[in-house]
Amino acid sequence: MALRFEELIERHHDEIFAYLWRLLGNDGRRDAATDVEDLTQDVFLRAFDSFVGLRPNSNHRAWLYKIATHCAYTQLRRIKHRRDKLSSLKHSTAELEISISPKDMEQRVRALVNELPAKQKACVTLRYLQDLDYPEIAQILSCSQESARANVYQAIRHLRLALEGER
Amino acid sequence: MTTQKSKNEVFVVKHLRSALGSPMETALSRSRERVNKWFAEEAPLIQWGEMSSPLGPLFAAVNERGLCALDFGRQESEFLQRFDNRTRLEKDPKAVQRVLVQLREYFAGDRSSFNLPVDISQLTPFQRSVLEVACRIAPGQVWTYHRVAEELGRPRSSRPVGGALARNPIPIVIPCHRVVASDGSLGGYSGGSGLKAKRWLLRLEGAL
Numbered sequence: 001m002a003l004r005f006e007e008l009i010e011r012h013h014d015e016i017f018a019y020l021w022r023l024l025g026n027d028g029r030r031d032a033a034t035d036v037e038d039l040t041q042d043v044f045l046r047a048f049d050s051f052v053g054l055r056p057n058s059n060h061r062a063w064l065y066k067i068a069t070h071c072a073y074t075q076l077r078r079i080k081h082r083r084d085k086l087s088s089l090k091h092s093t094a095e096l097e098i099s100i101s102p103k104d105m106e107q108r109v110r111a112l113v114n115e116l117p118a119k120q121k122a123c124v125t126l127r128y129l130q131d132l133d134y135p136e137i138a139q140i141l142s143c144s145q146e147s148a149r150a151n152v153y154q155a156i157r158h159l160r161l162a163l164e165g166e167r
Numbered sequence: 168m169t170t171q172k173s174k175n176e177v178f179v180v181k182h183l184r185s186a187l188g189s190p191m192e193t194a195l196s197r198s199r200e201r202v203n204k205w206f207a208e209e210a211p212l213i214q215w216g217e218m219s220s221p222l223g224p225l226f227a228a229v230n231e232r233g234l235c236a237l238d239f240g241r242q243e244s245e246f247l248q249r250f251d252n253r254t255r256l257e258k259d260p261k262a263v264q265r266v267l268v269q270l271r272e273y274f275a276g277d278r279s280s281f282n283l284p285v286d287i288s289q290l291t292p293f294q295r296s297v298l299e300v301a302c303r304i305a306p307g308q309v310w311t312y313h314r315v316a317e318e319l320g321r322p323r324s325s326r327p328v329g330g331a332l333a334r335n336p337i338p339i340v341i342p343c344h345r346v347v348a349s350d351g352s353l354g355g356y357s358g359g360s361g362l363k364a365k366r367w368l369l370r371l372e373g374a375l
Contacts, residue, residue: 005210005253009202017198021190036190037198044202048209051253109186128180129187159179 002056005048012061015130016043016068022125023072024079039075043068065132065140069122076118112162116155123151210255214262217243221274222359222367227266233284234266237337240359249336270339276371279306281340290334297331304345306372311349325349333357344368 017040024039025032046067054063113121122141126132127148132140137148213235215228223240228250238246247256260267265283272278287295300318304310312325312332319328332343338358344365348354356365369375 002248002252004256006206006255009206013199013202014195017195018190021194022187025190033194037194037201040198041202041205044205048206048253052251105182106186109182113183113187124183125187128183156176156179159183160175163179163182 003060005051008047008051008060008064009044012064013040013044016040016064019065019068019125019130020072022129023121024075035075039068039071043071046071059136059139062136062139065126065130065136066142069140072122073118076121109159109163112159116158120151120155120158123148124155127152207255210253211251212255212257213250214257214259215247216258216260216263216267218267218270220270222364225267225270227263227270229262229266230286232286232288234263234337234340235286235289237266237340238358239338240364266340273339274371279372283340285337285340287336287341289336290331293327294331294334297328298335298341298343301332301335301341301343301346304342306342306345307374309345309347309369309374312346312354313349315346329355339368342368345372345374 017036020039020043021033021036025036043064047064054060113124116124119141123137126137126140127134134145134148138145141148211230213228213230215226215236217224217226219225220239224243225239226237226241226243226246227234228236228246236246236249238249250256269278269281269283273281287298290298296319297315300315303318312328313322315332316322316324316328321327328346332346333355335341335343335357338344344356344358346354353362353365353369356362358364366375
């Protein structure tokens, strides 16, 4: 029997929420958690609208991740735009410095991850936090497996170099 | 080389996992509740139930407008497969009680017509008009496909009439079994066990 939408929510809500939270909820903004909740709702709303056209033998999980990634990219662009605007204002410098000068290691890693290009951030999150394999990541990001691997490699390399410099 | 590479990777991944970690359970459950609440408000509710009948297991489903699906002599999964997979399906015998009571009376020979709200809004206007004509055929009578087509003012549409009757989502209650071929044969029947069921229903109503 074809998968029903309520089963889709039941099976995948938690991991989609966690994925969005990892992509967007860790950058120290006060409204980050609310953003992630709004975005999760948006992902399921979009999924609901196009669920009927989905083939029964499709990979529903990858399809949902794909929608989530699109929503996250849009939100990341908005946040970046807001930041760029803020950083051009002198009086906001102090506030920004707090978020990019973290004291402990976890904060530092979070800041480094948030500096990664969106695709590298998505790739490394899908691979090491969501534990997806490369064929699925390639499907989600509409790219080749080689490209997904290369993005993960670049992200890990960047993080390693930055962290090693601090050891 | 590989060992060094994987060591570096393990070092970074360890920090990544600890830094990005997992969301708090409170935030997670708040979001889960919100999505489920939205879905409950957004998705149409379909409640269904089943009973045993002389024609095999019989399933009936209602939505907010009325009886929207009925079938018999099939598996439960086959019946449920017909619904849009975005609807909320709930097995609720109480919701279909009125339907099942009238069907029991019909099978016992104590009822010849039904007094139930039905929903055939999913069908095309032509299919709906064919089924509305079928509802005018009295129990114990049979009409030909041609006569139904004539009633619709489309005397050359016997075949499309047959097609529309075959898509009747509520057989028995909308009595498509009362339409037969002009050559005296039974024509077709898509409910339950096909022509065997059609013959059984027409015998019950005294038309055969």
